[in-house]
Amino acid sequence: MLIELKNVTKIYNQEQVNEVTALREIDLTIDDNSMTCLRGASGSGKSTLLAIIGCVFQPTTGRVSIAGKQLSRLPDRFLTLHRRQYIGFIFQTFNILPTLTVQDNITLPLVPLGIPPAEMRRKAAVLMERFGIAHRRNFPASQISGGELQRVAIARALINNPPLILADEPTAHLDSRLSEEFMHFMKDLKSAGKTIIITSHDPLVTEHADVDRVLDIKDGRIDAA
């Protein structure tokens, strides 16, 4: 899955008083089956870049293509369908719904797909076993530990077996042990053929041996240095 960005610019609130240019003329290519880290200070534009790669919203100018498919200027519906099929998200605070059970959180991406409930539960069971959280299946997410939440988030991102995993500051609220555990999971996913892009300024992530490339984002640009 080759990811290409050509001359991508993102401007929020264009032509308004509070106009902000988050990205400026980004040119970027990310290879298939690689782990790339986007590093930068808060407000540097790394999360915006991740969101554009993840088809959450469109760039103001420029072109984005993933696996040869031109995604710029597509209607929101097509972006949603693309996300559903190709991308798994892991959020900074995991964004697990606290009132849903662990199993229900993991199967959330499958609900609108028309997959029978039994099949959804089977897929979730496989992932829960893999990440050691099967015993928490029916627990509300509000009653599990931080490490278990992390694993629920990863399982949810993988439930559709997407080729691309995007993680936005995944270790921001984790201790070093859990951060290392997270990177261990990412390494396994890379070995399984996934393409992984992580935004972080955590050295445990940026200096990890399995990270193929670290890109510094500063003031909306990729820092050549």
Place this chain on the structure above:
Amino acid sequence: MNSRLTQHLNILDYALSSLWRRRAKNLSVLVVFSWVIFLVASFQLVTQALTETAASVLRSTPEITVQMMSAGRQIGIPLDVSRRLAGIFGIQDIVPRVWGYYFDEVSGANYTVMGIAPGRMPLLDRLQLTLEDSGVYDSESRGKAIIGRSIRRTMEEKGSTLLSMFRPDLSQASFEVTGVFKSEVDILTNDLVVLNIEDARDLFAIPSTMATDLCVYVANPAEVPTIAKKIAETLPGTRVLTRSQINRTYQVVFGWRSGFASVCLLTALTAFVILAWDKASGLSPEEKREISILKILGWETADVLAVRFWEGILVSGIAFVLGCTLAYAHVVFFNASLFKPVLIGWSVIYPEFRLVPSFRLDQFLLVFSLSVLPYLAATVIPAWRSASVPADSALSGM
């Protein structure tokens, strides 16, 4: 299983779980909504039961009633008027009737006193059937009366064995009570006293050449409007009432009261729908975050909207079923005790008849369209806006 169907079932399951997760709020909405529907449905059922009861009892009344009018008020009608009507084709019989109202000062109640000519009223042989078991209708004898149940109650309270009433000259007339009407016909007989026609004339001092009104019986019911028109043309200065007009009067009375009450209730329902709209328009931060997360995970706006739609359907559907069921039980088992006074009015002599509602699809559809549909519109339309929460809200640094 069809994947589209499975998709909707999955979304329905999610909607159920979403309702359960916010059960305190949704339960309070359900309770209030059910209560409002209960009120509206109760009024519909009670009104319909009352009008149907009146209609069934009115079937034995004369097809046409002729009353003499003067200065817009009813006065006595001379019996020789019958001769002028005899030539109208289709009239089977013309029976004079003497009746009036008697005010009982002790109880403060108004009785309706009806004098019946023996052997003249059609279906009079059925009068016996409307009496309680021990009752006897003696059409020939004078000094005998048949009364409604409330009048019997009043007599029992006074300890009277005879029904005593005063003539216009203040002399007393007493009657032996030989029968009491059954409860099934309470709606029309509760305050009724039936006497021999001569006793009624004597009580009200009405001369033998006069009557209160004339009952006209027609061979062919389809000709009633035509014959009524001919009577009105033959006798200017009279009021000609058909059975259907009297029936419509009952319906208008109950319908008017029901409509008035329904307007008040619809105001409450409208207020509820406005509140629902207001609630659905705003989203809590938690709800916005949830929608944003779902969007990033691949849910389309239509999927989020479907969840809101099913939530609305479930809440309003359950409220509708609950409200209508409670309304039916209220009418059948509790005799509409909450609303009957509003619809049948106040009286010293209070009819204790039982209401028997019947299921009519158009009534429930009316309640459905006045309750469920506005609620769905009030929750789903604003939900379109909330379903359009951008996906990026859940991402950091935005």
